[in-house]
Amino acid sequence: MFSRFSPHTRALLQALFVTFLWSTSWILIKVGLKDIPPLTFAGLRYSLAFLCLCPVVLASRSRRSELQRLRGTDWVQLLVLGLIYIAITQGAQFIALSYLPATTLTLLINLSVVIIALLGSLMLAERLGMRQWGGIAIFFVGVILYFFPVDLPAGERLGLLAAGVVVLANSISAVLGRRINRSAHINPIIVTFVSIGIGAAILLVVGIAQSGWPQLALQSWLLILWLAAVNTAFAFSLWNNALRTLSAVESGIINNTMLIQIAVLAWVFLGERLSLQEVAGLGAVAIGVLLVQFKGTARKSETLTPTE
DSSP, rough: GGGSSSSHHHHHHHHHHHHHHHHHHHHHHHHHHTOOOHHHHHHHHHHHHHHHHHHHHHTTTHHHHHHEEEEHHHHHHHHHHIIIIIHHHHHHHHHHTSOOOOHHHHHTTTTTHHHHHHHHHHOHHHHHHHHHHHHHHHHHHHHHHHHEEEOOHHHHHHHHHHHHHHHHHHHHHHHHHHHHHHHHOSSSHHHHHHHEEEEEEEEHHHHHHHOOOOOOOOOHHHHHHHIIIIIIIIHHHHHHHHTSSSSHHHHHHHTTTTHHHHHHHHHHHHHOOOOHHHHHHHHHHHHHHHHHHSSSSOOBBOOOSSOO
């Protein structure tokens, strides 16, 4: 069916499909959090995802050789990346989702795009243009429009604190991921495999230490398995494949559609209804993020993506 499309069109369709899978993750996580403690849930998901990736990496002689060639400094960087990008970012995201509506959290997480742009300009000499500064301004107008007037229950305040950790950790890990990928001597699949393995182990140990081993129904295990195998291992592999063709601008625009996808899915399946003011705020945030991500010259995308 897809053979008649050009490689570029197939890459676009693949990337859109991945963002849809990642958007459904938010709905499935909200459902699963009714029965599964957040950190244990995240630890089980990424541990199973790591196990799903093991045959992909370890069955390949070339990839096993790449693992063996990793230097001490490479392992340190991947350890830090796994700690921040998987253990802290994903753990805090699951905690935040236990308190906040999915739409609210995904809007806040888009703040990481702005922070990444600012950190990139300071740490990686990636200068911001007038268009990007304008996007940052529009982004914050959208956030103010979405939350005004501010009236948050106590539980949601805890969720906002966890969301702040997600945004900060995601921003730092994205800059670190760029630095690792700029070196170009570590295969993106190896970066994903090692960082997920390290982060998953930390999450699972902390989660079990905090809440004990959960007694889960078959439905919960099936949900975790789907999130691990399809929405993580398969989706990350498909995304990395699409990034071989797509530019940074294209992948950024496609990723930005998750803001709208999650809002629609949350409305349909979770009953998270939005007012016209909130819809306008989401629209402004989406435009702002697009402008921040759009640069004069398109570069190849990085391995890491905004939190899914």
